[in-house]
Amino acid sequence: MPRRERNKFVKRGQILELRIEDYAFGGKGIGRIRSEEGEFVVFVPNTLPGQKVKAQVKKSSKKYAECKLIDVLEHADTEVEVPFQDIPGAPYIQLPIELQHQYKKESTLSLFQRIGKVENIHDLFDEFISSPNVFHYRNKMEYGFSAIGYDRTLKTDVDIFTLGFKRRGVWWMGDNLEKDSGLFDKQVEDHIKVIRTYCEKTGLAPWHGPRKEGFFRYFVVRKSYKTNELLFNLVTTSYELSKFDLNAFSQLLQDIFKERFAGLLHTINDEVGDRTIATSGSIELIAGKDKIVEELLGLNFEISMKSFFQTNPKSAEKLYTKVIDYALENREAVDNSVVMDLFCGTGTIGQILASKSENAKIVGVDIVASAIEDAKKNAKRNGIEGLQFYAADVGKFLQVHPEYQNKIRTIILDPARAGIAPKTLRKIIHLNADRMVYVSCNPATQARDTEELMNNGYQLKKISLVDQFPHTSHIETVTLFEKV
Numbered sequence: 001m002p003r004r005e006r007n008k009f010v011k012r013g014q015i016l017e018l019r020i021e022d023y024a025f026g027g028k029g030i031g032r033i034r035s036e037e038g039e040f041v042v043f044v045p046n047t048l049p050g051q052k053v054k055a056q057v058k059k060s061s062k063k064y065a066e067c068k069l070i071d072v073l074e075h076a077d078t079e080v081e082v083p084f085q086d087i088p089g090a091p092y093i094q095l096p097i098e099l100q101h102q103y104k105k106e107s108t109l110s111l112f113q114r115i116g117k118v119e120n121i122h123d124l125f126d127e128f129i130s131s132p133n134v135f136h137y138r139n140k141m142e143y144g145f146s147a148i149g150y151d152r153t154l155k156t157d158v159d160i161f162t163l164g165f166k167r168r169g170v171w172w173m174g175d176n177l178e179k180d181s182g183l184f185d186k187q188v189e190d191h192i193k194v195i196r197t198y199c200e201k202t203g204l205a206p207w208h209g210p211r212k213e214g215f216f217r218y219f220v221v222r223k224s225y226k227t228n229e230l231l232f233n234l235v236t237t238s239y240e241l242s243k244f245d246l247n248a249f250s251q252l253l254q255d256i257f258k259e260r261f262a263g264l265l266h267t268i269n270d271e272v273g274d275r276t277i278a279t280s281g282s283i284e285l286i287a288g289k290d291k292i293v294e295e296l297l298g299l300n301f302e303i304s305m306k307s308f309f310q311t312n313p314k315s316a317e318k319l320y321t322k323v324i325d326y327a328l329e330n331r332e333a334v335d336n337s338v339v340m341d342l343f344c345g346t347g348t349i350g351q352i353l354a355s356k357s358e359n360a361k362i363v364g365v366d367i368v369a370s371a372i373e374d375a376k377k378n379a380k381r382n383g384i385e386g387l388q389f390y391a392a393d394v395g396k397f398l399q400v401h402p403e404y405q406n407k408i409r410t411i412i413l414d415p416a417r418a419g420i421a422p423k424t425l426r427k428i429i430h431l432n433a434d435r436m437v438y439v440s441c442n443p444a445t446q447a448r449d450t451e452e453l454m455n456n457g458y459q460l461k462k463i464s465l466v467d468q469f470p471h472t473s474h475i476e477t478v479t480l481f482e483k484v
């Protein structure tokens, strides 16, 4: 077994207090420890240049250490006050949006230089697209119930009924949401307290993580920007369900949200694993309807509680517009041709492309069967023809459909965070398309795939960045590759 390289600066588990000096891709602040022995780099996620932080060493090697943030001791001069509750999901909300954009742009482009080996990435940079709504941009939020909360004054955990988000880095501890976090719907978040009080008064227990017991688990809300409606899902265990009046709970929501109330679903989730997906389990409609409709670029999409849909729909319109612009720059390679929309989800990009082109035949592939069902229904509802959707793994699909080789001129790619599996990427390259528009929510894996594409005859022509998730470290990229 290779010997683990040690350093003379830090040990695993050690608590450090340090000043953050730089920003690395993925929202990692960089601190440095200097001594006569030299300089040692420390990465602390969710921190900003200028902040003084307390962090614990999780991993260390000869050259650097990775830490977990414990607390921000001093804010950076660049930070400003905001009227929102601080939550782990928005670590940069106090940084003015222009600075957030600057950090995201610089760190993403340098990633393409380093991992993708694209020396001239700055020459290929096309546009930084801001989110139309800087605050209150999300269309879905998942709030968790917990029997363990946090006392902000005593800075310790306490046994209380909480509804809100987990404390940063502490899986068993909840933190009550007392007011708007600035990310989702203001009316919903200003009423989380009322919903919590109602649930607490029933006498039924919130979920206790370490003991793996309790009744209330999650409260999930989906919003339509088209209709302004709200769809709710209360997730509980089956234990003592007979003591809870779901119809009365539905009435409470209708009284608060009036005509905005679209429906209430109830999910029974008895899983006890620490990583259980909030909404897994059997789902039943209690009142109203089980779907809402969202509009993107003039097309309507019906969304059920569980189906994937872009979380920031207003920004997704801008993202999709960029994808369509890149694809239609060469109309000849789209009109009257077969276009592949790989990792198509609910088929949004393919449908928009079909509606903006002449007689394009779209082949959409996604591994999630329910997403493909939604894609088919949405295409029908929008009256768009010429689309074929397949529920399959992209790699396997291309293996059993060799007939597409040399027949496709344009491919749209939008894989999940893990990127494209190397074997699958080789199969995609084998299709021999002229052009690829590759969308990514994880530029680190996209930069890796870029090197492979360039080694196989593709040239990166353009890159745009879309700020789908303000106040987080996430950034979405749209790239155009052409065969040389």
Ligand SMILES: C[S@@+](CC[C@H](N)C(=O)[O-])C[C@H]1O[C@@H](n2cnc3c(N)ncnc32)[C@H](O)[C@@H]1O
Residues within 6 Å of the ligand: 308, 309, 310, 343, 344, 345, 346, 347, 348, 349, 365, 366, 367, 368, 371, 392, 393, 394, 395, 414, 415, 416, 441
């Ligand atoms: C970022 S989403 C795509 C979203 C879609 N283009 C849209 O805008 O709605 C990535 C998709 O990749 C799918 N996926 C993940 N692994 C896959 C695989 N091996 N084969 C096919 N699809 C896969 C996921 O189900 C998910 O829908």
